[in-house]
Amino acid sequence: MIALxxxxxxxLTSVRKALAAIDAAVFTPDRPGALEAARxxxxxxxxxxxxxxxxxxxxxxxxxxxxxxxxxxxxxCVGLQWFFDGSAEEPGxxxxxxxxxVCTRLGTGxxxxxxxxxxxxxxxxxxxxxxxxxGVANDAQVYFTHSYAAPVVTDTVAICEYGVPFSAAVxxxxxxxxxxxxxxxxxxGLRVLKNWVQGLTDQRTTAGAR
Amino acid sequence: MLSKRIIACLDVRDGRVVKGVNFEGLREAGDPxxxxxxxxxxxxxxxxxxxxxATLEARQARAQTIRAVAQEIxxxxxxxxxxxxxxxxxxxxxxxxxxxxxxxAALQQPALITTLAQRYGSQAVVVAIDAKRExxxxxxxxxxxxxxxxxxxxDWAREAxxxxxxxxxxxxxxxDGTRSxxxxxxxxAVSTAVPIPVIASGGAGTFEHFAEVFTTGCADAxxxxxxxxxxxxxxxxxxxxxAARGVPVRL
Numbered sequence: 461m462i463a464l465x466x467x468x469x470x471x472l473t474s475v476r477k478a479l480a481a482i483d484a485a486v487f488t489p490d491r492p493g494a495l496e497a498a499r500x501x502x503x504x505x506x507x508x509x510x511x512x513x514x515x516x517x518x519x520x521x522x523x524x525x526x527x528x529x530x531x532x533x534x535x536x537c538v539g540l541q542w543f544f545d546g547s548a549e550e551p552g553x554x555x556x557x558x559x560x561x562v563c564t565r566l567g568t569g570x571x572x573x574x575x576x577x578x579x580x581x582x583x584x585x586x587x588x589x590x591x592x593x594x595g596v597a598n599d600a601q602v603y604f605t606h607s608y609a610a611p612v613v614t615d616t617v618a619i620c621e622y623g624v625p626f627s628a629a630v631x632x633x634x635x636x637x638x639x640x641x642x643x644x645x646x647x648x649g650l651r652v653l654k655n656w657v658q659g660l661t662d663q664r665t666t667a668g669a670r
Numbered sequence: 671m672l673s674k675r676i677i678a679c680l681d682v683r684d685g686r687v688v689k690g691v692n693f694e695g696l697r698e699a700g701d702p703x704x705x706x707x708x709x710x711x712x713x714x715x716x717x718x719x720x721x722x723x724a725t726l727e728a729r730q731a732r733a734q735t736i737r738a739v740a741q742e743i744x745x746x747x748x749x750x751x752x753x754x755x756x757x758x759x760x761x762x763x764x765x766x767x768x769x770x771x772x773x774x775a776a777l778q779q780p781a782l783i784t785t786l787a788q789r790y791g792s793q794a795v796v797v798a799i800d801a802k803r804e805x806x807x808x809x810x811x812x813x814x815x816x817x818x819x820x821x822x823x824x825d826w827a828r829e830a831x832x833x834x835x836x837x838x839x840x841x842x843x844x845x846d847g848t849r850s851x852x853x854x855x856x857x858x859a860v861s862t863a864v865p866i867p868v869i870a871s872g873g874a875g876t877f878e879h880f881a882e883v884f885t886t887g888c889a890d891a892x893x894x895x896x897x898x899x900x901x902x903x904x905x906x907x908x909x910x911x912x913a914a915r916g917v918p919v920r921l
């Protein structure tokens with residue numbers, strides 16, 4: 461079973477539905493210790509970075525311990541942002557620090573002024589092969605809705621551009637994350653989720669690899 | 671590049687899709703879930719359910735409609751009509767909506783915009799504005815376009831954005847159901863005044879109308895109902911037309 465972490469940040473209905481559509485069984489852990497029963501963990505999220513506040517030391521420790529024990533992690537939207545060091549949206553609230561850098565507000569750069577939130581379908585650039593985007597075309601479009609974005613880092617496997625280039629997806633070892641909403645991105649989104657779920661089997665044999 | 675969105679609107683009453691001219695004389699167009707399934711296949715970018723005659727008693731029915739539509743699509747889904755309280759919004763979101771669209775309630779209690787934006791994020795809060803040309807400006811109407819307010823559409827859109835709305839859904843009452851083209855002047859006036867995306871609605875009749883509203887109208891998205899419901903125009907053909915005209919779309 462995959463643990464879908466519900467920390468009260470909006471609605472898990474769509475993520476559940478998408479995972480059901482690809483035959484992935486999920487449960488919602490009620491405490492950090494419950495993650496031990498999971499084969500993998502999804503940190504969803506939508507909205508404000510401050511919503512990650514309930515993911516306290518207990519949850520953070522359980523996720524780190526899970527990684528050490530070979531349990532993969534997938535972040536979605538704010539989940540991706542939380543995997544970085546933090547966000548300018550809520551300074552002082554640390555992320556999990558799996559990827560370096562702080563998320564910054566979109567649309568603050570030079571003109572032309574951009575509408576924020578960045579809402580809608582935007583295209584991906586895939587700088588290298590990755591597990592998540594296996595079989596997905598370069599330039600494929602996915603659905604975004606967010607005001608803050610994570611920087612492009614070494615582990616960025618999909619780049620999107622909205623005024624500035626940002627990490628649309630990152631992948632390193634057992635950790636994957638997407639800024640867009642795969643559960644709202646039609647067939648491309650389902651493909652990305654399916655790739656991640658299929659990858660869980662392979663990853664078990666390389667547990668702990670970072 | 672960010673695509674211009676083509677949004678299909680399902681005007682629902684008593685669990686069935688209806689579409690009228692100028693909000694009156696509704697005629698039936700079908701089962702919302704069946705339509706959503708078709709749009710999903712055809713490449714629509716987003717779906718909006720507007721419960722045009724939502725009443726207190728209709729709440730239960732609305733949740734069922736949302737669930738049925740959400741079951742069919744892996745696309746963004748917005749729900750509006752009769753969302754007056756935080757509880758109404760929560761029920762819609764729980765049933766599978768990604769966004770709620772506030773209209774009358776936002777005008778009557780603008781603090782609701784902020785409450786919902788804080789709880790679900792701005793991206794989940796759409797403020798719907800129904801407006802009509804009045805002399806030199808665009809007057810805001812409520813209750814399905816039947817009641818005037820003292821508000822100007824541009825001012826109200828700005829305030830809604832300041833209060834935390836993530837998008838504006840702007841409907842021209844003059845154009846709604848006429849198929850004579852979007853009110854590009856009004857759309858541009860609002861779209862250039864606010865820092866958030868604006869969805870143009872009311873008046874879609876031809877592919878050219880969409881090209882106009884995305885260029886001179888400065889719209890970020892365009893919404894239509896009847897031209898899609900009756901199979902008169904396919905979403906794919908519309909997008910191919912727009913792409914050929916240099917409008918970025920998802921194909």
